[in-house]
Amino acid sequence: MRRKILLGIIGGAVFLIIGLVLGLIAGMNIGGNYFVDFEFGGVRGYEAVGKIGAILGAVLGAAAGAILGVKLAGRLGK
Secondary structure, eight states, X not given: OHHHHHHHHHHHHXXXXXXXXXXHXXXXXXXXXXXXXXXXXXXXXXXXHHHHXXXXXXXXXHHHHXXXXXXHHHHHHO
């Protein structure tokens, strides 16, 4: 049980960082090419969409990392 929790937290933290960086890069790419007039949080264009991409990437990455960590712990425990 402790192994599942620990690996879930570690997996979530690692994938959170990876998702944040990849979401930021993807958002900046999309915002710079397609949404140049988009405004969010006091900024425009690639900066605004980059912020949204970073937030979404971090949330989705943390969720995926936690799920994978728990599944990995279940396989290691058997």
